Amino acid sequence: MQIRDLPYSDPGDPDVRSGPRFLYWLGRNQLTGQLKSLSWGLMHQCAIAGLPLVVGLAVQAVIDGSRRGLAQAGALILVLGILIAVGDTMLHRTAVTNWITAAARVQQLLARKTAELGSALTRRVAAGEVVAVSTGDVEKIGWFVEALSRFAAAATALVLICVGLVLYLPSLGVLVAIAMPVLALTVLPLLPRATRRADIQREKAGKATELASDTVAGLRVLRGIGGEELFLGRYRRASQEVREAAVGSARMWALISAIQVFLPGVLLISLVWYGAALARDGRIDVGQLVTVYSAATLMLFPLRHFEEIAMAYSFSRPSAQRAVRVLSLERSTRPSTIDAMVPEGDLYDPVTGLFAARGQFTAVVCGDPDEAGRLAERLGGHAEAETGAETAPGTGPDVGKDPAAGAGTTTDDGKRTAPAPLPSVLLGGVPLDELPLDSARTAVLVQDKDPVLLSGTLRELLDVPSSGAVSPGDALDAAQCGDVLDALAQASLDTGGDPMRTRITERGRSLSGGQRQRLALARSLVTDPEALVLDEPTSAVDSHTEARVAAGIRRLRRGRTTVAFASSPLLLDLADRVVLVHGGTVVAAGAHRDLLRDEPLYRAVVTRETDDDIAASAAQDELVGADASPSAEAIEEFEERA
Template sequence: MQIRDLPYSDPGDPDVRSGPRFLFWLGRNQLGGQLKSLSWGLLHQLGIAGLPVTVGLAVQAVIDRSGGRLALAGGLIVALGVLIAVGDTMLHRTAVTNWITAAARVQQLLARKTAELGSALTRRVAAGEVVAVSTGDVEKIGWFVEALSRFAAAATALVVICVGLAVYLPSLGLMVALAMPVLALAVLPLLPRATRRADEQREKAGKATELASDTVAGLRVLRGIGGEELFLGRYRRASQEVRRAAVRSARMWALISAVQVLLPGVLLISLVWYGATLARDGRIDVGQLVTVYSAATLMLFPLRHFEEIAMAYSFSRPSAQRAVRVLSLHRSAQEATVEGVTPTGDLYDPATGLMAPRGRFTAVVCGDPDEAGRLAERLGGHAETGEEDDKAAAAPPSVLLGGVALDEIPLDAARAAVLVQDKDPVLLSGTLRELLDVPSSGLVTADAALEAAQCGDVLSALAQASPDDDGDPMRTRITERGRSLSGGQRQRLALARSLVTDPEALVLDEPTSAVDSHTEARVAAGIAKLRQGRTTVAFASSPLLLDAADRVVLVHEGTVVAVGNHRDLLRTEPRYRAVVTRETDDETAAANAVNGIGDGSTVRSDDVPAMKSIEEIEERA
C-alpha cells in the first residue's frame, strides 16, 4: 500500500478485543510494508555493522605497510557508505509510509464508525475523547506501527553482529555477545513503572482535551451565565495535572536512557581494558581490537531502538485501547438481514407505543426535551445498545417501518427510509446550491423546499452577497456552521435541506424553536402541505405547529398516554395542557379546581364543552 493509493477501499474489520490485539491486527494488515521496511533496515544496519571490519582491515594494512589491502579497505568503506545511504533513505521512506497508512486506516475506521452510530456516538463516548482518538491517538498508533519494522531490523542486526564477532575473535566476541542481551533487557524492570506513568499522563491529557472541547462547544452559554472563569480554573487545574504527570513520566524515561548509556559505557571500558591487555601480550592484533571496539560502539545505535519500541508501545497501547473503545460500539445488537428492501408503511416504536401512520403529519409532545431527543433518534434507527452481550440483550426493540425492523435492513437503506433532523443541525461550508445538493427522491425541488421552510428573507440576504451580477443566492457561500446567518435562518435552511431529501419518513426535532410565531405558523403550514402523503413526525411543544398536525401524541415518562388533535387534547388532558401552555403547578391546580377535576384526573370531552378556563387556555395557546 502506497500513500498515493489512500484512502483504502475497505479498511477492514478490526480486532477490537483489546488494545494490543488491535495493534497486532494493524501490523498484520501492513505485512508487505513491514517486510519492505525490514529489508531496507537490515541493509542499513548491516552496512553500518560492516564498517568496523573494513576500518580494522585499513588499520592493520597501515601497520603492515600494505598499500593493496589499504586500497581494498578504502573501496569497501565507500561501497558500504553507499549502501548505508541508500538503506537509510529507503528505510525512512518505507517507515513513514507505514506510519501514514496505519494512521489513515485508523482514521477511516473511526469515520466509518462515526457514520454508523451518528448522533448516538456522543451519548456513548464523550465528544472530547472522540477528538483525542482521531487526532493525537492516531499519531501514536502510527508511531508504533512505524517503529516495529525498524526495531526488528535492529534486533536482527544485533544478532548477526554478535554471532560474527564470536566467530571472528572469540576472546573478545564472546564477551560482547554475552553482554548484549543484558544491555538490551536491562531496562525491562523499569518499563512497567514507565508504562503506568505514561498511561496516567495520557489519561489526564485525554480528560483535559475533553474538558477543553466541551468548554469551547459551550462557550457562548458560559459567557451568558458568567461561567468562563469557573471553567478556566478547571482547565488550568487539569493542565497542571497533565504537566506534573508528564514530568513524572519523563523522569522514568530519563532513567531508562541513563541506564542505556551507563551499561554500554561499562562494556566499552571493560572491552578496551581487556583488549589492550590481549594486544600487549600479542594474543590479538591491533586491527582486530579496533574492529571489535568499533563494532561494539556501533551496536549502541541499534540498541536505541529497544528503548524506542518500548516507549512507542507504552504510548500507543492506551491510545489503541481508546480507539478500541470507540470501534467496539455497535449500532444495534442485530445484524442487517433484509437485503434490497425499502420499507414503507406506518412508523411504530414498540418501546413507547408511538405510532406515526403512513402519509400523515404526526406531532409528538414530550415534557422532557432530552426524552424527545432520544425518541427522535430511536425513530431513525439510532437506538442505543450496550457494548456487551447482556446489555445488548436488554436493549429496547427496534423501531418498525411498515412492519420491518430498521435494525434488520442495511444502514444505507434505513437512513434513506427514515431521516432524522436533530434539534441543532449543522450547516457545512459551501454554496447554497451545494448545501441542498443531497441524496433525494428527486420529487421535491430546492425552490419548493425553500418556500415551504419560509426562507425568503434568507434568499434575499444571500442574493445581496452573491458573487454574480444577477444576484443568484444559490451561488453565495455559507460559512462553516452557517455562522454568518442568524439562528432562525440556519434552522430554516436545515429544514429545507431535510425537505429536499423527501424520505419515506421524516423526523423533525423542534424544527421551529428559533423562529418567531408568525414565521412558525407559515413554516408549519408549509411542512404540512409539502409533506402531504408522506409520513412526518415533529417533536414540538409549540401550539402553532401542533395545531397544523393531523394528529398529536403525548408521551409521558417513556409511554404514549394520549392521542388526538391539538384542541381536543387541550380540553381533555391536563398533562398535555401543562406542557403546551407552560402552566405552573398552581395554575394547573386552579384550572382543575374550577373544572371540578381531581388531581391527575382527565377531563372528558363531553364533561363541559365550553368552560371559561379552557377558553382562556386556548386563547393563550
Template sequence: MQIRDLPYPDPGDPDVRSGPRFLLWLGRNQLRGQLKSMGWGLLHQCSIAGLPPAVGLAVQAVVDRSGSRLAWSGGLIAVLGVLISLGDTMLHRTAVTNWITAAARVQQLLARKTAELGSALTRRVAAGEVVAVSTGDVEKIGWFVEALSRFAAAAAALVLICAGLLLYLPSLGILVTVSVPLLALAVLPLLPRATRRADLQREKAGKATELASDTVAGLRVLRGIGGEELFLGRYRRASQEVREAAVHSARMWSLISAVQVLLPGLLLISLVVYGAMLARDGRIGVGQLVTVYSAATLLLFPLRHFEEIAMAYSFSRPSAQRAVRVLSLHRAARPSTVDAAPTGDLYDPVTGLMAPAGLFTAVVCGNPDEAGRLAERLGGHAQPGAGAGPDSAEGAAEREAPSVLLGGVPLDELPLDSARTAVLVQDKEPVLLSGTLGELLDVPSSGRVTAEDALTAAQCGDVLDSLAQASLATDGDPMTTRITERGRSLSGGQRQRLALARSLVTDPEALVLDEPTSAVDSHTEARVAAGIKTLRQGRTTVAFASSPLLLDLADRVVLVHRGTVVAVGGHRDLLRTEPRYRAVVTRETDEEIAAPAPGCATATIEEIEERA
C-alpha cells in the first residue's frame, strides 16, 4: 500500500479483543510493507557492518605495504558507502509509509465506526476521547508500526554480525556474541515501571486537559460568581501533578538510556583490553583487532532500536487499548433483511408514538433528555449494543426493546445507509462544518427540494444578507461565502436555521426535528414552523417542541409522559382537556394546574400524576 493509494477501499475488520491484538492485526495487514522496510533495513545495517572488515583490510594492507589490497579495500568502502546511503534512504521512505498507512487505516476504522453509531457513540465514549484517539493515539500507534520493521532489521543485523565475528575471529567473537543478548535484554526489568509511570503521566495530563476545557467552557459563569481563582488553583495543582508525573517518567527512561550506554561501553573496554593482550602476544593481527573493535562499536547502533521499540510499545499499547474501546462498540447484531427503504407510518412500539405518513406531528415531552432519546430512537440511532456493554443490564434491556417501525418494517433490519436515508434526525445542537454555504447545502438528497426553497422555508433571509456582506466575491454571492468552523461567525439562531435548511434539502421520507426553533424569536419561530409545514407537505415530519406557535400549526400533537404516549389531539384541545400538557406548554405552577379548567375537574398535581 502506497500513500498515493489512500484511503483504503476497505480498512478491514480489526481484532478488538485487546490493545496488543489490535497492534498485531495492524502489523499483519501491513506485512508486505513491513517486509519491504525490513529488507531495506537489512541492506543498511549489513552495509554498515561491512565497514569494519573493509577498514581492517585497509589497515592490514598498510601494515603489509600492499598497494593492490589497499586499492581494493578503498573500492569496497566506496561501494558500501553507496549501499548505506541507498539503504538508509529507502528504509526511511518505507518506514514512514508504514507509519502513515497504519495511521490512515486506524482513522478510517474510527470514522466508519463513528458513522455507524452516530450520536449513540457519545453515550459510551466522550467526544473528547474520540478526538484524542483519532489524533494523538493514532500517531503513537503509527510510530509502533513504523518502528517494528526497523527493530526487526536491527535484530537480524545483530545476529548476522555476531555470526560473522564468530567465524572471523572466534577468540573475540565469543565475547561479543555472549554479551550482545545480555545488553539487549538488560532493560527489560525496567520497562514495566517505566510503562506504569508513562500511563500515570497520560492519565493526569488527560484530567488536566479536561479541567482546562471545562473551565474555558464555563468561563462566563465563573466570572459571574467570582470563581476564577478557585478553578485557576485547581488547574495549577493539576498541572503540577502532570509535571511531577512527567519528571518521574523521564527519570525512568533516562535510566534505561543510561543502561543502554553504560553496558555497551563496558563491553568495548573489555574488548579493547582483551584484544590488546591477544595482539601483544601475536595471537591476532592489528587489522583483526581493528575489525572486531569497529564491529562491536557499530553494534551500538542496532541496540538503540531495542530501546526505541520498548518506548514505542509502551506508548502505543494504551493508545491501542483506547482505540479498541471505540472500535469494539457495535450498532446491531441483526442482519439486514430489507434492501429498499419502505414508506408509511413511523411508529415506536416502546412509547406508542405514531407519526402518520404525510402529516406534521409535534411531540411534547416534559423531560428534554427524554425527548432527545426518543428522537434518536425514531432515527434508529439508539440501537442494541450502542449504548451499553453487551453483558450489562442496560445492554440486555436495549436488546429486548423492539425497533422503531417505518411502514411496518423495523429500522434495524434495514441496511444502515437505507435507514439513514429514510429517517433523518436533526438533534438539538446541530453542527455546521466549515466551508461555503453552497458546500454546506450540497448533501445527498432526493432532488425535489432546492437549496433556495429550503433556505426560504427556514427563514434564512437575514443569514443570506449577512453572508453576502461578508463575501469576498465582487457579486456578493452568499453561496460562495465561507462559514467558519461550527458556524462561530453566526448567531445561535442563524446556525440553527441553516442546519434546518440543510435537513430540509435532503428531503427524507421521515424528518425528525428536536427543538428546531429554540434559538429564534417568536415571530421568526411562527414563520419557520409555517415554512416547514408547507415545504414538507405530504411527507412525514416529527418535531419535538413545547412552543405553542409551532404546536398550533401541527396536524396532530402527541404528549409523551414518563416514556409513554398519554394523549393525542390538537394543540388547543389538549390545552383544554389535558393538565399535564398545559403544564409543559404554558409553564404553569402546581397551584395553577390544580385550579379548575374548562372541561377538566379540579385535581391536585399528585392526583394527576397517579392517574398517569
C-alpha cells in the first residue's frame, strides 16, 4: 500500500478483543510494507556492521605496508557507504509509509464507526475521548507500526554481528555476544513501571482533552452564568495533573536511557582493556582489535531501537485500547438478514406502541425531553446495542439507561449481564435493525433537536443523497429560510450576492439558533426519505415562524410519513394525528383539540400546567356538575386547592 493509493477501498474488519490484539491485527495487515521496511533496514544495518571489518583491514594494510590491501579496503568502504545511504533512505521512506498508511487505516475505521453509530456514539463514548482517539492516539498507533520493522531489522543485525564476531575473533567475540543480550534485556524490569506511568499520563491527558472539549462547546452557556473561572480552574488542575504524570513518566524513560548509555560504556571500556592486553601479548592483531572495538561501538546504534520499541508500545497500547473501545461499539446485536431494500408502509414501535400511518403527519408529545430523544433514535433504527457480555458490578451498558431498556440479570459471582435487545422498530412490517445500514438510513431519517451544520457553501450543505423529488428551493421555502438567504447574501463578499455560494462557518456559528435549525430542516426535507422523524424542529423560532414552518412541513411532506416530536400547539394542531407518550408507553392518541379537551395529562404537557393548576382544574370539574349546583363544602375544598 502506497500513500498515493489512500484511502483504502476497505479498511478491513479489525480485531477489537483487546488493544494488543488490535495492534497485532494492524501490523498483520501492513505485512507487505513491514517486509519492505525490514529488507531495507537489514541492508542499512548490515552495511554499517561491515564497516568495522573493512576499517580493520585498512588498518592492518597500513601496518603491513600493503597498498593493494589499502585500495581494496577503500573500495569496499565506498560500496558500503552507498549501501548505507540507499538503505537508510529507503528504510525511512518505507517506515514513514507504514506509519501514514496504518494511521489512515485507523482513521477510516473510526470514520466508518462514527457514520454507523451516528449521534448514538457521543452518548456511549465521551466526545473528548473520540477526539483524543482520532488525533493523538492515531499517531501513537502509527508510530508503533512504523518502529516495529526498524526494531526487527536492528535485532536481526545484532544477532548477525554477534555471530560474525564470534567466528571472526572468538576471544573477544564471545565477550560481546554475552554482553549484548544483557544490555538489551537489562531495562526489562523497568518497563512495566514505565508503561504504567505512561498509561496514567495518557489517561489524564484524555480526561483533560475531554474537559477542554466540553468547556469550549459550552463556552456560551458558561459566560451566561459566569462559570468561566470555575471551569478554567478545573482545566488548570487537570493540566497540572497531566504535567506531573508526564514528568513521572519522563523520569522513568530517562533512567532507562541512562542505563542504556552507562552499560554499553562499561562494555567498551572492558573490551578495550582486555583487547589491548591480548594485542600486547601478540595473541591478536591491532587490526582485529580495531575491528571488534568498532563493531561493538556501532552495535550501540541498533541497541537504541530496543528502547524505542518499548516506548512506542507503552504509548500505543493505551491508545489502541481507547480505539478498541470505540471500534467495538455495534449498531445492533442483530446482523443484517434482509437484502438491501427501502421498505414502505406504516412506522411502528413495538416497545412504546407508537404507530405512525403511512403518508400522514404524526405528532408525538412526551413530557420528558430525554425520553423523546431516545424514542426518536429508536424510530431511526439507531437504538443502542446490548452486548450480553459480562460486566463488573455497577457498570456496563445497562447502567443509567431507561428502565424500558431492561434491567439485565445478575450471575452467581455478582457480575451483571446486559438485558436482551429490544424489539426493532418496523417500517412496513420490516425490522429496521435487520436492514443493511444504508437501506435503514435511506428509509428513515432522524433530525436531532440540535442538528449540526458542516462548514461549506449553502449549495454544498443541501447537496445530500435524495430522491430528487424535492428541490433545494422548495425545501428552503417550506422551512421559511427567506431571512436566512438574505443574511447570507449580505454576508457574501465574493459570490455576487448569491446565497447558495456563500460559505457557512463551522457548525453554522455565524447564524442564530433559529436560522441553523431551519437550514437543518431544509436539508432534511431535501433528502425526501420514506419516513422523516423530527425532534423539536421549531423549538428555536418564534411563534409566527413556527406556524409557517409547520404548514410548510405538512405541505411538502404530503403523502410521506412524517413524525414530529413537539409540544407546541401550533404544530400539534396541524398534525393528522397526535400521540401522547408517558412512561415509555403510548397512553392516548387522537386529534389535538380532542386530546386537549379530554386528556388532563396531555393538556398539562401542552399548556405547561403545574401540579397546582391540575389540582385546581380537577376540583373545578368536580364542582361544576351538569345537574346540581356546587355545595358549600365543595366550594371550600376548591378554594383550598386553588
